[in-house]
Amino acid sequence: MTPLKERLVQLEVLRYNPDTDTEAHFQRYEVVCQEEWVVLDALNKVKADIDPTLNYRWSCHMAVCGSCGMMINGEPKLSCHAFLRDYEGVIRVEPLAHFPVERDLVTAPDDFMEKLKRVKPYMIPKEKKPISEGEYKQTPAQLMKFRQYSMCINCMLCYAACPQYGLTPSFIGPAALTLAHRYNQDSRDGGRAERQEVVATHEGVWECTFVGACSEVCPAQVDPASALQQMKITSSLDWIVEHLIPGGKP
């Protein structure tokens, strides 16, 4: 078996300790890594061998849990999915943009969590039926209408990439709105009218200017930009029914 190739990796990591620091600063680490590793492996090596005080979140190491999102060379990435072979020179690692930093690379996701709750991202059954009547059935075609949007792993990379969220923090944002769309598109769901109270507001889909960065950075191949544009169309049709058709209710 060919031995793995080693490489000296230079990391420039943004450090911040709320107990001692007044502002964040960069710290440079040099660490020997295998060429096949990802940035998360390099951080783990730093923490294990050089500096145990370095803080960051991670869990699955396989782009499923969505907890290791960071800015890597200025781009929102899952650090477990950012391969060292794709980077040259010093790799700059910073906490996810647009979120308050708690410590080093750890950010506070509270704002996203609160917004996620507001869009009711769960099934609100069209008709409630007792368990004895069996399952809610769905055809493959009905499943395909929302399947893509159900792949979101709540990693918040799309929020870090969205310039609108950075400029207007009250914007509900890509992932939460996409999950609202996922349930709206589900043939078993009847909660769209309730979600529209948040989705169709100015801070909902209408804050989106279709930059599309959310879809570019998504590690789960969800296309939040398409979900938001589809919701703009349906919200516009609702508006016409509500305002231009006498007695109309969407």
Added chain:
Amino acid sequence: MAKSHKPVVWFPFAAGGTVIAFCMPVIVLLTLLAALGHAPAGLDYQNMHVFARSGLGKLIIFGVVALSLWSSAHRLRCTCYDFGLRADTLAATVLYAAAIFGSIAAAVFLARI
């Protein structure tokens, strides 16, 4: 929170975006060909003039011009916002006014043909 009235400006924007995507590349190409004296038969000046004189022709040309202007104005407004220009009301007023002015000018010129 109240639902937004943005569909009023967004619907013509979306319609204009579709019109721009489908018509503008062809119009630019045909204009260039006409300028070089290679307009395809049937799309030469005389034929286009006859088309622009008919009621349906006027309506179609007005629709293409007005929707494209509105769409471009809205796109520019959003771009200003994306670049951090926080004077949205001013940008919206100036750009939409320009689109409305252009649309009225188109209507006036079309009526004169």
